[in-house]
Amino acid sequence: MNREQVKIALAGNPNSGKTTLFNALTGLKQKVGNYPGITVEKKLGNAKLPNEIDAKIIDLPGTYSLFPKSMDEKVAQQILCNDENVDYPDVTVVIADATNLRRSIFLLTQVIDLNMSVVLALNMVDIATKKGIIVNVDLLSKELGVQVVAINARKRKGIESLRESIINAIDKKPLKPFLFVRKLFKDLIEKANKIRGKENDYASFLALCKQELGGEVVNRCALNQLCKALDIIPERVQAKETVKRYKAIDKIIYQTVKQGKPTGKYQITKNIDDVLIHPILGYVVFLMILFLLFQSVFSWSAYPMEVIDSFFTNLSVWIANALPPGMLNDLLVNGILAGLGGIVIFVPQIAFLFAFIAFLEDTGYMARVSFITDKLLRNVGLNGRSIIPLLSGAACAVPAIMSARTISSWKERLITIMVTPLMSCSARLPVYTIIIGMIIPIEEFRGFNLQGLVLMAFYLLGFMAAIAIAFVMKFIIKSKERSYYIMEMPSYKMPDWKTVLYTIVEKVKIFLFDAGKIIIAISIVLWGLSSFAPGNKFEKIEEQWAGKADSEMHIAAEKLEVSYAGMIGKSIEPAIKPLGFDWKIGISLITSFAAREVFVGTMSTIYSVGDENIQSIQERMKNVKNQETGEAFFTPAVGISLMLFYAFAMQCMSTLAIVYRETKHWKWPVIQFFYMGALAYLSSFITYQLLS
């Protein structure tokens, strides 16, 4: 065998442990398309197989069958069914949950029938055995005609034998299909094969059942005519085939699996569900979990944030003193370090937030939340499944919008995509944190951290705005499509900590490097814009103050005002003055359009230009005086207005790009940009006018 690299696809039902197996096979040698997201995007990883063979592993989105109900399942179908797809695998590993064998094997047998080289990775056999479900692995392998490997993905057991089985499976197609669709539907399949120009019975069958396998558009008409000519209703044919397939599966299950007491298995899950989806308690618990989440994001991360803050402050002082004064010193300390410190400090909060969400998803709790919220969400044009994108939106809208792919109805999916960016994402967190720190005192309110409460109020506000806008859109967007809510509620389990850890590392990396690059670049540009001015304006200011005592601060302030940055800020000041913002905030608003978290970096750069006493950004901002009144500039009115603006405005290019990619039309991101902008401007305007 002389392959340079074998391509392996990992397929399986949702919640079967697929991502855990993927991590076990690839370790940290994985990359995620262009954007992050838990198994919604094409995930690729490299692995070494025995005999020094390199393998590229594709983690397909979880799917129950090759009849996709949603976008993400379609991705899996199109890779597996089309041998012209770039990702078409040499070997497909189907992972099955041994405690849930019947349904898992359904997908497996479909993959066998596509005439692919298959290995069945039977996950959690040990757990099944404990529950009294005893699987005869050898007999199962014989009956199915494929290699079956018992593994435990979490405990990394059986991974070596799986690697070997994959090697053995290369170029070994199944000897016979599991279900002879050719026999079932006779010349129908042969004719379809002819139309498609391919000898793949099952792929042709799927194409007949109106599945788009890629490259099918040309044949669509001919296939439809074939159905008509033979008087066949594709839906009926598909239903008949599914029933036959399950009958054959049931026969094998009966021979190879000894079922234990069916009640014992659910007792724990049932007991937990008695509380978590209780008609009243369920909602109380849900709110409590959210509350705990925001309290902890705020208070647990306070200590590491302090450490990071003092580290950067000390580093700045050290560099400022160690290097000779001048342009380079200034650029390093006030341009780059100021911007860098502004990003790194939020790593603890972002890590906690993503950890919480990964935890909720991994334990199986998210499925419960969608169960108890489906009714409410359906009334506003969403779906129970929308709760996952909405909650993930609290971390980052980009993966959240991609996770909306699991919603089968286009209208519900579109509305979910349109309102998800209203959820306060982690990029708003730095903005909220800084402003709350300035205008809300560190006090306890009925035993709770007051700052944490205000933060939670802003998250709730985002959620309520999302619900309200969804309700409006429900009446605007028209669709004839029926809406479904068919969702598995997985048994509760402790999350696989390694998988959670990988998720956190991945997200923090993306935040630090992808967002960090932009933030540093903008920090440098800003430093340049605020350190230079057209003509000889700077010299004039220096002449004016020459020889006067205490002139440093005044010179710096006036210089900033006449600099290029000041000019830009001033030019938009008239538009934002009614919101309580000055030209300095104006500069931040403009730079924030690259990404919201740039706000902090911008603020720290602007306020540190010419500042000799290096303080933390928050102290610097607190010291800013209103030039008209002489009081502190950041009054509660300004602070809340600014927070509202950031809560609602669409200031994220990545989100706009992903909305375009997911909706395949510029119309939607454009609408989103303008409705969110209008919402932001109006709410800031009203709030500031009322409060000031």
Next chain:
Amino acid sequence: MQKLADLKVGTKCQMCMISDPELEQKLLEMGCTPGEKIQLIRKAPFGGPIAILVSSYILSIRKYDAEKIAIKLIKNE
């Protein structure tokens, strides 16, 4: 014929027929085949979805869709 939506929590029954072809397709592949034993195990509050136990896992569907599922009660169990 009794409908799945009308059952009490805890009732065991057998799948008979799903009167909506689109729904039928989606439920069939999830293992809800004719004759399969299922149990209604939970109802979400305020007329929300219901949860059923089918081939040893929990599946939730809307009450509205459960109206279209005809079942046969299992006696003596």
